[in-house]
Amino acid sequence: MSAADRFSFNHATAKFWDQREAVEACARTGAGIGLWREPVQEMGLAATAKLVKDAGVEVTSLCRGGFFTDPTPAAIADNKQAIDEAAEVGAPTLVLVSGGIPDGGTIDTAREGVKDALDQLAPYALAQGVTLAIEPLHPMFASDRCVVATLAEALDLAAPFAPEAVGVVVDTYHLWWDPQVWQGIARAGREGRIASFQFADWITPLPAGVLTGRGQLGDGCIDFKRYLAEVDATGFTGPIEVELFNDTLWSRPGPEVFQETKAAFERVTA
């Protein structure tokens, strides 16, 4: 299976594009799709499940659970609901972004909160047949969005659980700077933890709005062929999602962004 056949379009890349149209574009081109909870809830769970099933489109992940560094009952309940949603739309994986430092806490207490939340959620996910995918985010997001900052840390957090229950996301944008990333990918493969593989590029200078400044594939400094080779070497053969949070892309028509992104993916993996 060539890399081009593993392309999955994360809906956030064309955030304001109608979910139905996005799924139909994926169907026409054989792409998978990464869905987001808000548009799924807006269309309705059953309607979304029917849409992707009728279109024959593989749902590669549901984004996004997490934000449980302060694992309140409400946060846990919301994550259980996200697991239910993933199961209902046929997503094998729920992506988890841990959240930042809670009021009055430190990054160390926040990390303890993540462990606590995983303890509560992993059995539920396993029972629902959904793998929780811990996503390490770039360290510039560590205070407000995700205290899990490296692949090694995500793997350590996943270690107490079965790989079917808890895995990790390998996202080039978040990990490319890490001198330990190749060892981390090898370890993730060895431990059966690669639950999601995502591409986005890092552009320089960093755009002012760092949350929405991910680069189109090929526009930045990331060596995607090497990522592909290193992940392939672990035996992982799953989909590769392209997820770009980018204000400029979001201002453009979805069909155009989809075509451009698919072409860029084929270029950087060819």
Next chain:
Amino acid sequence: MSAADRFSFNHATAKFWDQREAVEACARTGAGIGLWREPVQEMGLAATAKLVKDAGVEVTSLCRGGFFTDPTPAAIADNKQAIDEAAEVGAPTLVLVSGGIPDGGTIDTAREGVKDALDQLAPYALAQGVTLAIEPLHPMFASDRCVVATLAEALDLAAPFAPEAVGVVVDTYHLWWDPQVWQGIARAGREGRIASFQFADWITPLPAGVLTGRGQLGDGCIDFKRYLAEVDATGFTGPIEVELFNDTLWSRPGPEVFQETKAAFERVTA
């Protein structure tokens, strides 16, 4: 020696303040000073050396060498000159920021360039009695300013050399997100590599100009008391430099910034 007695004011915290006035303020309060090459060159090396000597002010570092991921003869020559300057003004340490990814290279080739540069510079530094201090920068600077992104990586780079020749900078701003930072500090102490200890705070949301958005001590999420305790536990008793790149601070009068910074340092370490 209390932490308050270890305060050193990095001149970049009040970047546009006259160097002589900054040194005089340090002299009046018993503070050390971290100098920068540009103002030192502007005043002249001999004049700067006389200024700090007459004032009885300890020079805790000279900033900044590095930018040698493409270790051209010109880059090596400039770093040798920086070593000479450090020796002449009595700075025990030259801070090195490695530089980013050179044209046509990758982060991996850039890291090889750093090793090559250190091979060329370490014997020269040792002969001049100056310790090169490799500074890992926050990973958001990895593409354009510093491919050395973790303390562990800096220690690995320093390992082939005598600790008198090559050490590391422990800067809270750049390292606070790292789940391995406490182990890294313990290792740095054990290996005798702490050549500079710097404070700056991480504020949320991250300011738009990420290079100049370092927070005043106490305004962000960093637990300075813990950093102090962990570094103290290694036996390190050297100065603690406060280095804040911050547009708002830079727009204010130097004496005011100095007083505020000294007071903030005393608060977060008390």
